[in-house]
Amino acid sequence: MRDIGLAGFLGALLLLGLKRPFLFILGYIYIDIVSPQRLSYFLLNSLPVSLLMFALAILGWLVTDRKDDVRIAPRQLLMALLLVYCGLTTFYLAEFQEEALNKWDWVWKSMIFAMFLPLTLRTKLRIESVLLFMVLSLSAIVIGAGIKTALGGSGYGSFAMMVDDNSGLYEDSTLATVAIAMIPVILYFSRWSTIFPSDWRVKSFCYALIFASLLVPIGTQARTGLVCAAFLALLLWRDTNRKMAYVAAAAFAGIVALPLVPSAFSDRMETIGTYKADESASTRLAVWGWTLEYVGDHPLGGGFDAYRGNRLAVETTTVTGSGSVRNVERRIVADQGRAYHSAYFEMLGEQGYIGLVLWLLIHGIGVLRMEWLRRHYRGDDIPDGEQWVAPLATALQQAHLVYLVGSLFVGIAFQPLILMLIGVEIGFDTYLARRRKEQGWKPLDQMVAEPGTPKLAPLPGQER
Template sequence: MLRGLLVLFVYILISAYGFGMPHLFALAYIWTDLFRPQGVAQAIISGLPLSMIFGVAAIGAWFFCKDKPRRVTFGTGVMIVWTIWMTISTYNAVVQDAAWAKWDWAFKSAVFAVLLPYYFNTREQIESALLMVLIPIGANIIAVGIKTLMGGGGYGMDMAVSGNGISESSTLAMVATSVIPLFLWVRNYSLLVSPAWLRQVMALSLVALALVAALGTFARTGLVSVALLLVIGFFRTRRKIAYVCVVLFLLSGVSGFMGDAWTERMGTLQTAGSEASAMGRVAAWLWTLDYVKEHPFGGGFNVYFINYFSLPMTDGTILEVKGKAFHSIYFEVLGELGIPGLVMFLSMIGWSITTLLSIRRFAKRHAELGWMGDMATGLVCSTFIYMLGGAFVGVAFQPYFWYLFGIGISLKHYADRLRKQPEYAPTKTGFE
């Protein structure tokens, strides 16, 4: 009851100030989309379509936004085409009802990612958008991390609090790992989280709990994602020997804390060729390749419902797979949106990474823009982790990823405005 009253009070405040500060409605939409507060405050707001209410309010408040970008970037343009293409594919989908059910939330995530740069145009606003993405995920990380510390975790356990598409173990493990570079950015540069000591404690605690949560899910995707994070950390740190020593020390205690069950499950990475779960994914991928050969434009959302594939196992048995999910962002996009969809998907990711690296180079030339360079770096690291972990999880259309994409576009527009100022203009011989 009290939680419901608190959440309702927050929404009343947002509604009161939203049209004076339009980005508040956008922040509220991100929160309700990623966290689903109805799940933790059911007594009062369980029946309210909060996401729709704030989505409509945000679109209406768009007309009051100041300093809106006046040109469309390549990434935004491709995203617009992407939303049109996913709609056309849904009209032609093989499994109509299931396709429209997925389109309903996937389309909204893509559209709002396009709109994000129009709401967040200052450093504080961009940071507020980033925080509003991190806070809901952080809430789930805290819950899963603490439960893991108390009970050791476990595969398939429902330990998340509330979330849009991130409570599944492999997805949660990958997302928890990918947000760590962004938590570290908050620790070093946040203007909105103060005082400094509180920011340090909160960020470092969330980093530790995120690692515990990623491993505590017992999802192999989590181990792979953490491994990439550690590699990235090695190349970014200046104290490489000390870094390696600390990592080895921490890793030596992981198996002992997690227990034999965790060690045995992680050991199946070495025998994936004979494990039914892993080979089932391979079978689904092979079916997707065969399907796209005959249907290059894909089969629409949730086309995997019709898949059927037989795969010989190393022990001589035949593994039959029917209606198995894609378990990969790349095969998910390929199977559902076809070759054009995959080309657009990879183009947007490639453009985003290239653009963020360009922002990083620009910020390096100006000491006061260290926050911008490190935010761009953090977004790149998070993207790489998502791309690797996503190779084994079908989360291509999850809002978390596309909100980070939209924040990157907001950062680009902000950097472009700075480049027009005399003190930030490039030198005659300089290149980004």
């Protein structure tokens, strides 16, 4: 029955895409996030649905979309350079060729789609449609995870949601990071949604989805999720006008929620401060140390999955007893082939210094560009139809920053959903650049308007 539902939904998208080819792009987003082929038992799991929708998305744009005033942003060029470099390390430097090719098989598609996506985002409606599909596709996983957590289910490494495969977005720490990162975008839709007007029904769904997203770190017991949630709280505090009221509300919510948190979650979170007693955390630090030594000998990187060559000896320390009588137990744990557990060390170990610098530039420029937009599209003198810009720039920047913090502890340097988010940022930025050029408008602090100058009306086709 599930196979029929999944196949029927994709079939409907394909049919509608024949009339509106932009829907092929939305279909690819859904497939890349939800992975319906992994949920299917027999109808979809034997078909290359991702590659098919990917090809239709690009073909639809080539045949039907406008190409005038196509803008290529510097970040797209940086992503192209990074993609070429990853290809070179995969085919010429990879120490584990077969594993590297397996990762390359999905990385190149995700990066090309992220570079291609901005070319299609020529209207606000399209920008919002892509973000809406990203949120709703992720909600298919998050809602199930939230329900399972609310019913008492939890456990790190065993929190299966719809699939029995702890990889991709279904991996615990990855899901916890992404779920928290997308909360600012959900908040944006709760107020500024135009596809679904922001009424009480939309607000109720958005707030319920945010609650489910906050439950994900509890259900997965992922420490990264707790760090991301705390960092997001700071970002939201930065942008609120009533800071003391916000702090009081956050403190009250924490006091109310604390008795409801499972003891297993509390026990795992305590290991953040006692990492030497936690084998997972100690091994992670050992892997980071090994990576620094490895890149010293291989400054160009070792290709995808180079971590498989590590050999580790980890010392853990456990203290038992209380008061003046305490026993300290130290033991050495041997391990090998442990993953990086950090996007930064993932880039360093796999792509060397060149890859890490390119990756940091892509993300750093994105954060700075969103900061520029949120600062220059605020105030009472913004032209009509542009009031949504600063809130969306803020939401995208917050989501991006939460990802950058979460990726300190999770190896998600090429996570497809985050690459899509970067693509949306680029498309959003270039769309606004086109509007400024066509309307001759600059932010108020960059021009002196003539008395009586009328505010600019939305462009044709920009009714949303």
